[in-house]
Amino acid sequence: MSTRFKVGGRTHTIRELFNENSELDTCILGWIQNKSRVGGVIFLTIRDGSGYIQTTFKKDNVSSEVFDKVKEATVESAVKIVGRTKQDKRAPGGLEIVGKDFETIAKAEPWPIVKSAVKSPSFLYDIxxxxxxxxxxxxxxxxxxxxxxxxxxxxxxxxxxxxxxxxxxxxxxxxxxxxxxxxxxxxxxxxxxxxxxxxxxxxxxxxxxxxxxxxxxxxxxxxxxxxxxxxxxxxxxxxxxxxxxxxxxxxxxxxxxxxxxxxxxxxxxxxxxxxxxxxxxxxxxxxxxxxxxxxxxxxxxxxxxxxxxxxxxxxxxxxxxxxxxxxxxxxxxxxxxxxxxxxxxxxxxxxxxxxxxxxxxxxxxxxxxxxxxxxxxxxxxxxxxxxxxxxxxxxxxxxxxxxxxxxxxxxxxxxxxxxxxxxxxxxxxxxxxxxxx
RNA sequence: GCCGCUGUAGCUUAACCCGGUAAAGCGGCUGGCUGUUAACCAGUAGAGUGGAGGUUCAAAUCCUCCCAGCGGCGCCA
Missing domain, CATH: 3.30.930.10 (Bira Bifunctional Protein; Domain 2)
Structure with a gap:
């Protein structure tokens, strides 16, 4: 993506984050590809047109208001994420965003594609x-x-x-x-x-x-x-x-x-x-x-x-x-x-x-x-x-x-x-x- | 156009052969969990079986027709 073509307050595409070596503050836009919660940590896999990156929100590190917004967020919602990148071996690709602020731009209803759906070509082509x-x-x-x-x-x-x-x-x-x-x-x-x-x-x-x-x-x-x-x-x-x-x-x-x-x-x-x-x-x-x-x-x-x-x-x-x-x-x-x-x-x-x-x-x-x-x-x-x-x-x-x-x-x-x-x-x-x- | 197969909760499947009035996993919802990668644990709601007709005391299950989809052939690129 051209650096002169920026939208919606985004500072980087996901691909750009992976190309940078240093840790940096960033604001990305994308969709929640996957979400899982383990007590006080919520993991979001964010997708944009250029790639995928994991974002973590920890209860101890953000306000309860932000944490609740993340908790409510549904898979495939369009979101805006503000945070700082960090190398972490536990994250897919070795890089993740430590989330600081979060906003749902467009909420998604419960996503119909669950893991069993991959077995069903005609269902997937229907949707x-x-x-x-x-x-x-x-x-x-x-x-x-x-x-x-x-x-x-x-x-x-x-x-x-x-x-x-x-x-x-x-x-x-x-x-x-x-x-x-x-x-x-x-x-x-x-x-x-x-x-x-x-x-x-x-x-x-x-x-x-x-x-x-x-x-x-x-x-x-x-x-x-x-x-x-x-x-x-x-x-x-x-x-x-x-x-x-x-x-x-x-x-x-x-x-x-x-x-x-x-x-x-x-x-x-x-x-x-x-x-x-x-x-x-x-x-x-x-x-x-x-x-x-x-x-x-x-x-x-x-x-x-x-x-x-x-x-x-x-x-x-x-x-x-x-x-x-x-x-x-x-x-x-x-x-x-x-x-x-x-x-x-x-x-x-x-x-x-x-x-x-x-x-x-x-x-x-x-x-x-x-x-x-x-x-x-x-x-x-x-x-x-x-x-x-x-x-x-x-x-x-x-x-x-x-x-x-x-x-x-x-x-x-x-x-x-x-x-x-x-x-x-x-x-x-x-x-x-x-x-x- | 031809041959074969399939159709059961949002999705995937079980029960069909040998009729007795539907079972589970995922997903949803509620709660728990500070490192998840298709997470895990507990609880909970959700279908009357693609449609029409027939046989039967009784049909998801047997029969007929229709509809939809899948796999392959033919035709073609």
């Missing part, structure tokens, strides 16, 4: 607006923030412009059946599945663009890796080949994972996650090689089909760091993918598979830049041509070869933080069965 205050839940959100921060730093360092694409759209990017429909002044519109098509338009102006935006998929997928609303980091680069874009993805993932490992060590620790950032280069295998490997392990699927969940898990567990599966069959991909020069059944595209069974985190590839070929695809797949007219027209006005990718933010967070279910990576997850809170 997600409260349960996000928990140590684990908030650590995940801090990690997610760092993932996006690291991505932004990487892109800006490399000459990318941040753009924002519309989220209300007329045309589908992927399959048409999985769109959320919205009523746009009596006209049928949809929530976007991807910013990609708009990024392709932007590269002729800006050459390298990136975006981080919500995507919506109305798939009735009831799995631990699907959200109906999720955030995607997408980039598109003019003149880039499919190989170039895999290099970019690899550098980005290395940057993100290193930054999280270094700067969120505490959060990973709270989650009990031992995470080692992957070393480049990542493995790159073809769809055919992946299929052979999967079938050798007893899972059969036809050439041309998308890799089934079980197969993806096999690949994910086979390597100790992320692996690209490249050259997917056209039949398993969207209409805009470029095919290999010597084989029009195979696309220049790839998925990046995270290790440890976490699975796919990105999809990328080279886009069709030729007008006639793209027009043919639109016809073949019976897409509503009117909606794609502008996208086709880009190919009439100097569209060079270009490539791009999308990285699922929550999937990446799920992998790095070691989460069982993707909904934990979202502040307020939207799934097949959850629209509230």
């Amino acid at each position: 997600r607006h409260l349960s996000i205050r928990g140590k684990k839940a908030s650590s995940v959100i801090k990690i997610r923030s760092k993932v996006i921060e690291a991505a932004a730093d990487y892109f800006f360092k490399n000459g990318f412009y941040l753009i924002s694409a519309p989220t209300i759209v007329q045309s589908a990017c992927e399959g048409g059946a999985t769109l959320f429909e919205v009523n746009y002044f009596g006209e049928k519109a949809f929530l976007t599945q991807s910013a990609q098509l708009y990024e392709e338009a932007a590269i002729a102006a800006l050459e390298r663009v990136w975006t981080v935006e919500p995507c919506f998929r109305a798939e009735k997928s009831k799995t631990s890796k699907h959200l109906t609303e999720f955030w995607m980091i997408e980039a598109e680069v003019a003149f880039a080949t499919h190989d170039d874009i895999m290099n970019l993805e690899e550098e980005l993932v290395v940057e993100i994972t290193n930054r999280v490992a270094q700067e969120c060590a505490n959060e990973l620790n709270i989650l009990g996650r031992k995470f080692k950032p992957p070393e480049p280069p990542f493995h790159r295998i073809t769809y055919d090689e992946a299929r052979e490997l999967i079938m050798k392990k007893g899972v059969y699927f036809e050439w041309g089909e998308d890799i089934p969940t079980e197969g993806e898990k096999i690949i994910s567990n086979e390597f100790d760091k992320p692996v690209f599966i490249k050259e997917f069959p056209l039949s398993a991909r969207s209409f805009y993918h470029m095919t290999k020069p010597d084989n029009d059944k195979v696309t220049l595209s790839s998925d990046l598979i995270a290790p440890e069974g976490y699975g796919e985190i990105t999809t990328g590839g080279q886009r069709l830049s030729d007008y006639k070929e793209l027009e043919k695809r639109v016809m073949q797949q019976e897409l509503p041509r009117e909606s794609f007219e502008w996208y086709l027209e880009l190919r009439k006005y100097g569209m060079p070869p270009h490539s791009g990718f999308g990285l699922g933010v929550e999937r990446t967070v799920r992998w790095i933080a070691g989460l069982k279910h993707i909904r934990a990576a979202s502040l307020f997850p939207r799934t097949l069965t959850r629209l509230n809170p």
Whole structure:
């Protein structure tokens, strides 16, 4: 937190107190995370946005008026604490505040989350607006923030412009059946599945663009890796080949994972996650090689089909760091993918598979830049041509070869933080069965 | 869309198979305790078992339908 941005009479954030070595007078603001009383001593664990610190109030050291105020205080009340820091081996982290004055700023009713509640995911998600205050839940959100921060730093360092694409759209990017429909002044519109098509338009102006935006998929997928609303980091680069874009993805993932490992060590620790950032280069295998490997392990699927969940898990567990599966069959991909020069059944595209069974985190590839070929695809797949007219027209006005990718933010967070279910990576997850809170 | 599982106090669970009118821990409240980390000790209030219907002298328990959630598959990112 900036030292120039102080609120409510606070002199330090909790993190700042831990960074100071000397004992000092302080006033902090925060919430009571935990409270326990042993006769004449009351222990409060105070939480602010930067961390946690224990505060002790002793009956002998403060006025009875202050002691009574502390005694009355309830867990999760917002409070102001005045005191002096003191090193003490008995305190978590070795530092505590010896309380002198106390004030409840906003009182909390009895807190509904008791220790037995941690066993009940559906209860915790029913009261997600409260349960996000928990140590684990908030650590995940801090990690997610760092993932996006690291991505932004990487892109800006490399000459990318941040753009924002519309989220209300007329045309589908992927399959048409999985769109959320919205009523746009009596006209049928949809929530976007991807910013990609708009990024392709932007590269002729800006050459390298990136975006981080919500995507919506109305798939009735009831799995631990699907959200109906999720955030995607997408980039598109003019003149880039499919190989170039895999290099970019690899550098980005290395940057993100290193930054999280270094700067969120505490959060990973709270989650009990031992995470080692992957070393480049990542493995790159073809769809055919992946299929052979999967079938050798007893899972059969036809050439041309998308890799089934079980197969993806096999690949994910086979390597100790992320692996690209490249050259997917056209039949398993969207209409805009470029095919290999010597084989029009195979696309220049790839998925990046995270290790440890976490699975796919990105999809990328080279886009069709030729007008006639793209027009043919639109016809073949019976897409509503009117909606794609502008996208086709880009190919009439100097569209060079270009490539791009999308990285699922929550999937990446799920992998790095070691989460069982993707909904934990979202502040307020939207799934097949959850629209509230 | 398919398969499987679950639904009992604010939360977690017991009683369900082999029907006899709900038991406990946590949390709450009251009191005690000068080093708690998911504290401890004593006392106390709190549910009629997701909903509707059926079988029965009797249903949390058996049957039917509905609703909600969970786990997985498919589809997909």
